[in-house]
Amino acid sequence: MKRLLKYFGLSAFTCSFFFIILTFFSCGETNKTAEEISKIAIDLKVNRFDREFANAVPEDIPRLKLQYPYLFPEQFPDSLWIAKLSDTIQTELSDEVHKAFGDFEQETEDLESLFQHIKYYFPKFKIPNVVTVTSDVGYNNRVILTDTLLLLGLDNYLGKDHHFYKSIQKYIAAGLDKQYLTSDIASALSKKVVQYPRNRSFLSRMVYYGKELYIKDKLLPNISDAQKIGYTTDEMEWAKANEEQIWRYFVERELLYSTDAKLDRQFLDPAPFSKFQLELDSESPGRLGRYIGWQIVRAFMDKNTKRLEQLLKLDPDEIFKKSNYKPRK
Known part of the structure; x- marks a missing residue:
C-alpha cells in the first residue's frame, strides 16, 4: 500500500481525505434519490375484499359480484357463495387474517413506499388496484399481479408456525409470514421485467x-x-x-x-x-x-x-x- 501511495505521490492523509469525500458524495446521492422517491405521488387504494366478504350477508352477494367480478367465476352459482359465508373454515380464515393484519395500516404504508420506488425506477408502471383476499391457503398463488390488479392472499402470511400450515413442508411454511409480503410483490413484478434467459447455462x-x-x-x-x-x-x-x-x-x-x-x-x-x-x-x-x-x-x-x-x-x-x-x- 505504501508503495502505491508513493507511486501516485499521495500521503495516507490525502487518501483518507479522498475516501471521506467519495463517501460523502455517495451518501449525498443516495439521500437525494430517497428524497426524490418520497415526493412521488401515489394514488393507492386497498380494497379489503376479505373483510367485506367476512362481514357480508346473503343479500350482499350481487353487489360484491358486481364490484369484484374477477373473484366470482360465472360457472359457480350464488348458492355456493352464500354457503361459504357461513362455512366454519372460511370464518376461521377470515378471523385469523383479521388478527394478523388488523386495519392493514402498516402494510398500506409499505405498499405506498414500494410503489413509489417502482414508479421511480419504472416510470411507465401503472399502480394496480390492490385487493386483499383469503385463498384457502393457496400459497403457490399468494400474490397475483396483472397490468391492472394486485391480489394478495393474506391467509398465506400468518407466520410459519400457524396451525393452518401444519401439513405444509417446513421450508415452504417458513416463507408464509407477513415480513415477506412486499418481497413477494417485488418478485411478481420482476417476472414482468426480467426475461428468462434463452441460454440455459x-x-x-x-x-x-x-x-x-x-x-x-x-x-x-x-x-x-x-x-x-x-x-x-x-x-x-x-x-x-x-x-x-x-x-x-x-x-x-x-x-x-x-x-x-x-x-x-x-x-x-x-x-x-x-x-x-x-x-x-x-x-x-x-x-x-x-x-x-x-x-x-x-x-x-x-x-x-x-x-x-x-x-x-x-x-x-x-x-x-x-x-x-x-x-x-
Missing part, C-alpha cells in the same frame, strides 16, 4: 435470479437481505460465511456453463437445503445459486454505471465478465 440462470434480487435492493431498501431472498437470519449468515466455498464448488466442478437441468433442483428451486451431496447439505439453506447470482449482479453494478433498466437487458455472460466477482472470504 447454470450461470445464466443464476444471474437471472440475481437480477430479481437486485431489483429488491432498489425497490425495498429498508428490508433485510434475508427478507429479500426469503431466508431466516441464520440462513443468511450461513450463505455469507460460506460464499467462498460455494463459489469454489461451482467453479471446480465446472458447473457455470453446464446446462444440466438438475442443477435447478440442487441450487435454484425452493428446497429445504441446497444439494452439494456433502455432509454440510443439511446445514445449508436452499437456493444458494440465486444468492451467488445476486452477489455477481451486485459486483457488476458496483463497478459499472448502469441504470436498473439497462442492467435488466444485459446478457448474463457480460454481467459476469465485467463484474470481476470475487466471493467474500
Whole structure:
C-alpha cells in the first residue's frame, strides 16, 4: 500500500481525505434519490375484499359480484357463495387474517413506499388496484399481479408456525409470514421485467435470479437481505460465511456453463437445503445459486454505471465478465 501511495505521490492523509469525500458524495446521492422517491405521488387504494366478504350477508352477494367480478367465476352459482359465508373454515380464515393484519395500516404504508420506488425506477408502471383476499391457503398463488390488479392472499402470511400450515413442508411454511409480503410483490413484478434467459447455462440462470434480487435492493431498501431472498437470519449468515466455498464448488466442478437441468433442483428451486451431496447439505439453506447470482449482479453494478433498466437487458455472460466477482472470504 505504501508503495502505491508513493507511486501516485499521495500521503495516507490525502487518501483518507479522498475516501471521506467519495463517501460523502455517495451518501449525498443516495439521500437525494430517497428524497426524490418520497415526493412521488401515489394514488393507492386497498380494497379489503376479505373483510367485506367476512362481514357480508346473503343479500350482499350481487353487489360484491358486481364490484369484484374477477373473484366470482360465472360457472359457480350464488348458492355456493352464500354457503361459504357461513362455512366454519372460511370464518376461521377470515378471523385469523383479521388478527394478523388488523386495519392493514402498516402494510398500506409499505405498499405506498414500494410503489413509489417502482414508479421511480419504472416510470411507465401503472399502480394496480390492490385487493386483499383469503385463498384457502393457496400459497403457490399468494400474490397475483396483472397490468391492472394486485391480489394478495393474506391467509398465506400468518407466520410459519400457524396451525393452518401444519401439513405444509417446513421450508415452504417458513416463507408464509407477513415480513415477506412486499418481497413477494417485488418478485411478481420482476417476472414482468426480467426475461428468462434463452441460454440455459447454470450461470445464466443464476444471474437471472440475481437480477430479481437486485431489483429488491432498489425497490425495498429498508428490508433485510434475508427478507429479500426469503431466508431466516441464520440462513443468511450461513450463505455469507460460506460464499467462498460455494463459489469454489461451482467453479471446480465446472458447473457455470453446464446446462444440466438438475442443477435447478440442487441450487435454484425452493428446497429445504441446497444439494452439494456433502455432509454440510443439511446445514445449508436452499437456493444458494440465486444468492451467488445476486452477489455477481451486485459486483457488476458496483463497478459499472448502469441504470436498473439497462442492467435488466444485459446478457448474463457480460454481467459476469465485467463484474470481476470475487466471493467474500
